[in-house]
Amino acid sequence: MRKGFTLWFTGLSGAGKSTLSNHLAAELRQRGLNVEILDGDEVRTNLSKGLGFSKEDRDTNIKRIGYVCKLLTRNGVIAISAAISPYKEIRDYNREQIGNFIEVYVQCSIEALTRRDVKGLYKKALAGEIKNFTGVSDPYEAPVSPEITVDSERQSEQESLRSILSYLEQHNWIPAASVTAHAGKCCST
């Protein structure tokens, strides 16, 4: 059985957690690895219907995702969580429960997120139309020492992806793919 682990993304809404997760999962699957993404929205439908956005409900939601990640991880799967997970205490709780836990902080300033605002949510939140909006009207506790930090304000998506893959390879969470990939490409002489 391969070594399972959990990649725990955390960051504000719109920072790029889901997009990064999806591209990362595609890359890992292409390398023959088993990957499962627990995305905030999908989880709220399948595991946490009825829960709201109070601290207690958010904590319950994040613990449930953590529980499922634990089951997947101990069965050799790479579990990826892409929920905001604003509270440090609950992320740390999941870290302890899961064991093989890699925290990925997707950093982006509120200013940049408000400029992008793909879904128009920040505008509404700043106008007071959405309550409990993380980073605006609800707290976000950034990780203190995450295993990986990517900066979606300054890095391209490709750079962020490379940085995550390189961490995983260097720490032997996944086999290094670059050597094989290079072999066919670079050395034609």
Added chain:
Amino acid sequence: MRKGFTLWFTGLSGAGKSTLSNHLAAELRQRGLNVEILDGDEVRTNLSKGLGFSKEDRDTNIKRIGYVCKLLTRNGVIAISAAISPYKEIRDYNREQIGNFIEVYVQCSIEALTRRDVKGLYKKALAGEIKNFTGVSDPYEAPVSPEITVDSERQSEQESLRSILSYLEQHNWIPAASVTAHAGKCCST
């Protein structure tokens, strides 16, 4: 990757679902397979805290178990659900969602369960002290054509286990272990 599947136990409280699941999981793990048990009680703590025993809440609980079984199954794990799961419609929903789904009906009459009554629950339920008690004050819809039926009233636990393992081997869900196991034992001549 090995072929994952879900073994979905269903039956009344006390019929033997958890005991059978635990022994089955131990046997499958000894054969080197990845197994995860989703037990009614553990799930209610980790996935369904706050849910009660109304039809709606039971359905939600069983769908959540089904969702987790789906994730495990499609990643090559043997997922075992050991919750009562009284409603046919929701079991069928999970069957459709999961695909590789094997329903195991653990049959036992209310009379036999009341005689055993290890936890004293049937006595209380029959006295009207527990509401929504499946089989007494709440419906139980037995499976119409389960892949496997075991009868915990007439079969020993060993017989039930053998019958489940033999189904799984015959339908190529797991490799047949008997040949190897026999080889060392029977042919000393």
